[in-house]
Amino acid sequence: MARKGYFIRKNLLIQRKLQFKYMAFVLAAILITSAVIVLSVYLAHWSLLRARLPEIQAKAIIDEVSRTLNTLLLFEIPLAVFIAVIASIIVSHKVAGPVYHLQKVAREVARGDLTRSVHLRRDDELKNLSEAFNSVIDNMHVLVSNDRKLIFELSKVADTLYGDLKDKKINEQEALVLIRKVNDLIGELKTLIMHYKIEKS
Template sequence: MLVASLIVGGDVYYSLTRMMLTECPSVTDRVMQFNTVLLVKIALYLGLMLMISLYVSHRFAGPIYRFEKSCQSLSLGDLTHRVSLRTGDELMELQEEFNGMAAALQALVQKDRNLAQRLSERVEEMSKRLPEEADRAREDLTSLKVELDHLTKSFKV
């Protein structure tokens, strides 16, 4: 949009200047002086716009890049990873939500890991007593099956 405006504006200015110089050659020096000042101003404004554009895009692109890397870490199983943005970056609210989600997911997996560990210990204990207490083992295994069924039903897959 800015480039199109510059092209159209430059074309109109060039046409008007040529027409004016053709009809009034005595103002050539003043027009050339004005053109020099105008070109310097245009260069300064373009430089300023470029710096502002880089600053604004950096405030969005940096956080988006960090979120992308954090999602990759999480998908690879690193549930300890958290997003960390610089003060003043955009998307700070999303950072808090993402980190809260990662912490909740980590707590759920830790809870399941602890449950699996306890179940594993019970299975090992039962396997040692199995020959002596076959009836009791059947009851324990049934109880274990119920707990395992409960474990798998707590997630939406």
């Protein structure tokens, strides 16, 4: 079965619940890291300034350093959070997009459309899963095609047998040959489907 090429997904928030969980995790990690860094910077600067400057000068310098640090941090932390949000959307999309597409194709295959297959972008995650899923669809396609051919042949033999018996155009020996052919076709059909496990152990 021929496969289509890769495509570009336009909607970045395709599995919102999954992506928001991913984003919350990334943002929490960034905010905790930022808080630790900010606290470390403040403590390091204050302890250095207090240790090296006389009391009167220290207060003025600490106030100036605090204002400078606050200004920098008030600009840098929101910028870092914004960049983290964008990065987490893009990174989570590499998983959420394929999950969404796999679910969509799985629903269509479950409804009986074996012409479907999963096509992911080059840089998406879960490529191995999509290839395995496509392999399952291809195998089901071959199985159903072979079943249809055998069912068609069975139908044809049964119609011939019925017509010949009805019109008395066939003797008992010829009827036995046709019945044997029907049994052979049924055996082929059984062979095709018997290796599938349908009962839980």
